Amino acid sequence: MLSLLRRRLRMRTAAARWPAQAPVLVDRGRPVFDAGRCDLNGACAAACPVAAITVGASFSLDRARCISCARCIEACPTGALVPALVLDGPATSRELLRDPLPPGIRAREVAERARRVLGRSVHVRHLDAGSCNGCDWEISATTNAVHDIQRFGIDFVASPRHADLLLVTGTMTRNLQIAARRTYDAMAEPRLVVAVGACAASGSPYPAGYASGHGTADALPVDVFVPGCPPRPEAIIEGILLAVGRIAARA
Amino acid sequence: MTVVPEAARVTVSPSALADVCGTLVRERSARLVVMTATDERERGGGYGLYFLFALPDGELRSVEAQVDPARPVYPSVTRAVPAAHWYEREAKDLLGIEPEGHPDPRRLVLHDDWPRGLHPLRKDFDATRTVARVAHPHEPMTGVRGEGVMEVPVGPIHAGIIEPGHFRFGGVGEVVLQLEARLFYTHRGVEKAAEGQSVDRVLHLAERLCGVCSLSHAVAYAQAVETLADVTPSRRALLIRGIFLELERLYNHVGDIANLCAGAALQLGVYQGGILKERLQELNAEVGGHRYLFGIARPGGVRRDLDGPAQERILAVLAAVEADFRGYVDALLETESFMERLRGTGVLAREIAEELGAVGVAARASGIARDTRSSHPYAGIARGAVTPVVRAEGDVRARMDVRVEEAYASFALVRALVDELRDLAPGDLARPVGALAPDRWAVGMTESPRGENVHWLMTGPRGEITRYRVRSASYNWSVVPFAVAGNLLPDFPLINKSFELCYACLDR
Numbered sequence: 146m147l148s149l150l151r152r153r154l155r156m157r158t159a160a161a162r163w164p165a166q167a168p169v170l171v172d173r174g175r176p177v178f179d180a181g182r183c184d185l186n187g188a189c190a191a192a193c194p195v196a197a198i199t200v201g202a203s204f205s206l207d208r209a210r211c212i213s214c215a216r217c218i219e220a221c222p223t224g225a226l227v228p229a230l231v232l233d234g235p236a237t238s239r240e241l242l243r244d245p246l247p248p249g250i251r252a253r254e255v256a257e258r259a260r261r262v263l264g265r266s267v268h269v270r271h272l273d274a275g276s277c278n279g280c281d282w283e284i285s286a287t288t289n290a291v292h293d294i295q296r297f298g299i300d301f302v303a304s305p306r307h308a309d310l311l312l313v314t315g316t317m318t319r320n321l322q323i324a325a326r327r328t329y330d331a332m333a334e335p336r337l338v339v340a341v342g343a344c345a346a347s348g349s350p351y352p353a354g355y356a357s358g359h360g361t362a363d364a365l366p367v368d369v370f371v372p373g374c375p376p377r378p379e380a381i382i383e384g385i386l387l388a389v390g391r392i393a394a395r396a
Numbered sequence: 397m398t399v400v401p402e403a404a405r406v407t408v409s410p411s412a413l414a415d416v417c418g419t420l421v422r423e424r425s426a427r428l429v430v431m432t433a434t435d436e437r438e439r440g441g442g443y444g445l446y447f448l449f450a451l452p453d454g455e456l457r458s459v460e461a462q463v464d465p466a467r468p469v470y471p472s473v474t475r476a477v478p479a480a481h482w483y484e485r486e487a488k489d490l491l492g493i494e495p496e497g498h499p500d501p502r503r504l505v506l507h508d509d510w511p512r513g514l515h516p517l518r519k520d521f522d523a524t525r526t527v528a529r530v531a532h533p534h535e536p537m538t539g540v541r542g543e544g545v546m547e548v549p550v551g552p553i554h555a556g557i558i559e560p561g562h563f564r565f566g567g568v569g570e571v572v573l574q575l576e577a578r579l580f581y582t583h584r585g586v587e588k589a590a591e592g593q594s595v596d597r598v599l600h601l602a603e604r605l606c607g608v609c610s611l612s613h614a615v616a617y618a619q620a621v622e623t624l625a626d627v628t629p630s631r632r633a634l635l636i637r638g639i640f641l642e643l644e645r646l647y648n649h650v651g652d653i654a655n656l657c658a659g660a661a662l663q664l665g666v667y668q669g670g671i672l673k674e675r676l677q678e679l680n681a682e683v684g685g686h687r688y689l690f691g692i693a694r695p696g697g698v699r700r701d702l703d704g705p706a707q708e709r710i711l712a713v714l715a716a717v718e719a720d721f722r723g724y725v726d727a728l729l730e731t732e733s734f735m736e737r738l739r740g741t742g743v744l745a746r747e748i749a750e751e752l753g754a755v756g757v758a759a760r761a762s763g764i765a766r767d768t769r770s771s772h773p774y775a776g777i778a779r780g781a782v783t784p785v786v787r788a789e790g791d792v793r794a795r796m797d798v799r800v801e802e803a804y805a806s807f808a809l810v811r812a813l814v815d816e817l818r819d820l821a822p823g824d825l826a827r828p829v830g831a832l833a834p835d836r837w838a839v840g841m842t843e844s845p846r847g848e849n850v851h852w853l854m855t856g857p858r859g860e861i862t863r864y865r866v867r868s869a870s871y872n873w874s875v876v877p878f879a880v881a882g883n884l885l886p887d888f889p890l891i892n893k894s895f896e897l898c899y900a901c902l903d904r
Binding site for chain 2 (some may be wrong): 146147148149150151152153156159170171172173194195212213214215271272273274275276277278279280281282283284285286288289290291292301303304305315316318319320321324325328350351352353354355356357374375377
């Protein structure tokens with residue numbers, strides 16, 4: 146134990162500078178669309194393995210379905226899709242995860258209501274509703290010394306009875322629907338639901354059927370969707386903060 | 397890599413399965429690697445059963461039978477080969493093939509509210525349909541009865557940030573007499589979803605069988621495809637796979653040791669190990685584009701290169717992390733209050749590990765020298781380059797020791813692989829994968845951080861994927877209850893973390 150303490154004393158602060166500074170992202174990034182270069186050839190939509198892209202009269206990317214596999218970027222002959230190292234931010238509705246955004250959507254009511262009721266502290270219960278566990282390990286990573294979610298007044302609790310917010314991953318499988326609903330029912334009002342990851346947002350990439358669902362919204366009312374496969378820890382924290390109204394909805 | 401030659405395949409009548417399989421195990425010391433059941437009625441067959449064995453020298457043997465579709469019943473193999481017990485229950489649930497005389501014929505994959513007589517892996521079952529729930533009686537799960545005995549239900553939703561599973565502890569006071577686990581809550585129907593899909597589409601499903609063993613699964617799948625398409629990836633692609641696969645092992649092993657500290661409430665250990673894991677995952681993102689290494693492998697090779705600067709970056713980060721990790725492990729070993737919790741806790745007996753076909757860290761910590769990298773080398777690893785790390789005790793401490801030693805070996809292995817990669821010409825990352833050979837099957841095998849993953853892939857008359865069967869290392873769940881019985885209930889989290897199994901790739 147003393148050796149562990151000695152090691153600790155020699156260590157510097159591990160916590161990330163984010164959000165005071167922009168996160169240093171080094172992974173492959175998500176596709177970002179440049180309308181000026183798009184000639185609507187549809188190669189991206191054909192290459193997408195999860196039907197996240199539609200190209201008709203215009204280009205549309207559903208980030209709720211996107212698994213950041215970069216097939217569309219490889220397939221685009223005009224360079225209209227480029228990888229960008231930007232945090233794949235959360236949104237308060239599936240519609241807000243459309244890239245580019247349809248005009249006129251601004252959903253702030255939930256965020257403001259939550260802020261009024263919960264103030265600046267939020268207790269979170271994690272619920273795996275049938276994921277690949279990638280999102281769950283990223284949620285776990287939010288609690289490590291680097292991402293240190295407790296800096297934000299956010300704490301994970303052991304029971305839904307103690308929770309203000311349910312952090313849900315997975316496609317909402319048949320075998321977890323009842324447990325998910327009971328977990329939600331055990332929470333006191335006011336309560337929030339944040340769906341984490343592509344499969345919680347849309348079921349993608351697993352096809353819905355006898356075992357898999359379309360995501361959290363199959364069983365629970367969702368306040369915030371965090372896209373990504375899996376989303377980075379910063380994006381998950383942002384999703385929780387968005388839900389409690391501490392940061393502005395990304396528009 | 398793992399072609400099973402026709403000569404190593406034997407077809408027998410269903411009634412002879414138990415005898416032939418039992419003889420292989422008894423007289424040739426064969427080990428059951430996987431059993432796959434198929435629906436071949438559309439092709440004029442019945443229900444296929446494919447028992448795949450590995451002989452001590454690694455050679456594979458397949459014992460196969462066709463079960464009459466009019467009466468899909470056969471004498472169970474489990475009493476002769478106990479390692480078949482979950483496979484047979486799975487085939488019964490998903491294909492409706494009845495193993496007569498199975499000692500534990502309860503449902504495994506499908507839960508009690510699934511209607512009788514409906515089997516999702518049968519070809520005439522529509523994958524897109526949803527199925528109404530049926531009422532079912534609640535039955536006690538453990539067989540422990542008597543005065544003062546109680547049953548403690550836990551889950552499927554747990555108190556920590558972990559995956560879902562239901563546990564029923566039967567015991568007296570704090571002592572657990574029997575643990576029964578109800579799993580497959582995250583069953584997503586991946587095997588069914590793969591049928592009829594393109595090779596590339598299934599790759600995305602393979603990568604998402606399990607987040608933390610994603611690359612091991614992707615490579616095992618790619619190996620099976622490459623066998624069927626008769627493609628050999630370039631040396632460069634194999635080495636890149638090998639390097640990333642060891643990076644996958646490293647972030648898992650280091651993180652799992654940190655989680656072991658969580659199981660024993662040693663917060664300083666959780667904190668310091670968590671930082672090391674984070675550094676390794678950021679390295680993954682930096683050189684691989686993904687913290688969990690999705691999108692690295694593809695059938696025919698790899699999607700990511702490792703150029704000179706990336707190679708140097710890997711060596712630099714690993715050198716720093718290794719030095720810190722060694723200091724961290726030394727500090728843990730000196731923390732007697734922690735080590736005392738680990739010794740003698742959660743012992744998995746070697747005989748049980750052997751009989752039930754345990755793999756990976758759990759098998760090696762119980763004295764079984766079993767490591768796919770050594771028995772079936774792949775991904776640029778030379779035969780003999782990996783020696784299985786073995787401990788005899790079978791307790792939590794032994795499983796920690798195995799992870800520590802393997803992490804040290806992985807640091808060295810990455811250096812060796814990078815050394816070789818450095819001298820290779822750039823390019824030739826992925827070779828084209830054409831049509832798959834029709835009416836054949838092949839397997840791919842990798843050693844994930846948790847143990848052996850087996851991907852069994854069968855094609856139809858047009859070379860399409862008709863059956864994709866994944867046996868992940870997390871089948872080790874079947875041995876966990878044996879390591880828990882006799883221990884204190886509060887030690888369960890610690891024992892559980894020492895096995896560190898996934899639910900996602902078991903449940904599929």
